Amino acid sequence: MSLLNEDKIYDLIDLINDSHCDFAESVTTLYINQAYSVIGFPNFKSFCTETFPSISYSMLFEHAKAGEIALSLSLPVGKYSNSSLLAMRKLHVDVRYRVWRKVCENLKIKSKPSPESVTKKFVEQCISETVDAPKSGPTKDVDFSRLKEALTVKDEKAIAKIIFTLIDDEELVQALIEDLENCLIELEESEEEL
Numbered sequence: 001m002s003l004l005n006e007d008k009i010y011d012l013i014d015l016i017n018d019s020h021c022d023f024a025e026s027v028t029t030l031y032i033n034q035a036y037s038v039i040g041f042p043n044f045k046s047f048c049t050e051t052f053p054s055i056s057y058s059m060l061f062e063h064a065k066a067g068e069i070a071l072s073l074s075l076p077v078g079k080y081s082n083s084s085l086l087a088m089r090k091l092h093v094d095v096r097y098r099v100w101r102k103v104c105e106n107l108k109i110k111s112k113p114s115p116e117s118v119t120k121k122f123v124e125q126c127i128s129e130t131v132d133a134p135k136s137g138p139t140k141d142v143d144f145s146r147l148k149e150a151l152t153v154k155d156e157k158a159i160a161k162i163i164f165t166l167i168d169d170e171e172l173v174q175a176l177i178e179d180l181e182n183c184l185i186e187l188e189e190s191e192e193e194l
Contacts (some may be wrong), residue, residue, distance in 0.1 A: 098130050
């Protein structure tokens with residue numbers, strides 16, 4: 001028999017739910033604003049492992065990336081499961097919006113569905129219904145053209161985001177290396193002309 005009454009149990013459940021959202025918001029804010037660099041850490045991973053030794057880096061990173069995706073869709077951070085949001089990680093923001101509209105459409109809801117109804121499997125189904133272009137050809141070309149543009153203006157954050165999106169596919173990584181080499185040659189030639 002429990003020593004807690006029903007009210008106390010629900011208070012504890014509410015506290016955990018509220019603190020989960022606060023936790024997710026805090027991690028996301030630290031990640032997005034690159035707070036680690038302000039206090040002398042070279043990257044988010046070293047910041048997490050040294051600052052939060054009792055919390056796994058992978059969990060912190062998942063919260064940060066899921067929070068970043070939530071914010072890109074104007075959703076509250078911490079409301080939806082990390083796995084459901086991370087299913088959209090490799091998608092461009094415009095495609096994420098289309099997928100989210102499909103999620104709402106399939107649930108017959110106008111904007112913000114209940115967290116329980118938005119599962120990873122459901123989001124993946126909505127992705128497959130929304131994204132009808134093959135992943136290899138056109139996506140690669142679009143990503144590489146965005147990468148060339150980012151390299152031209154030396155936008156390091158955009159470069160990192162594009163490379164992170166491509167890195168999971170070995171074939172794309174090889175093509176990326178070749179494309180980067182060509183891009184560097186083009187940049188050197190254009191600098192010489194100046």
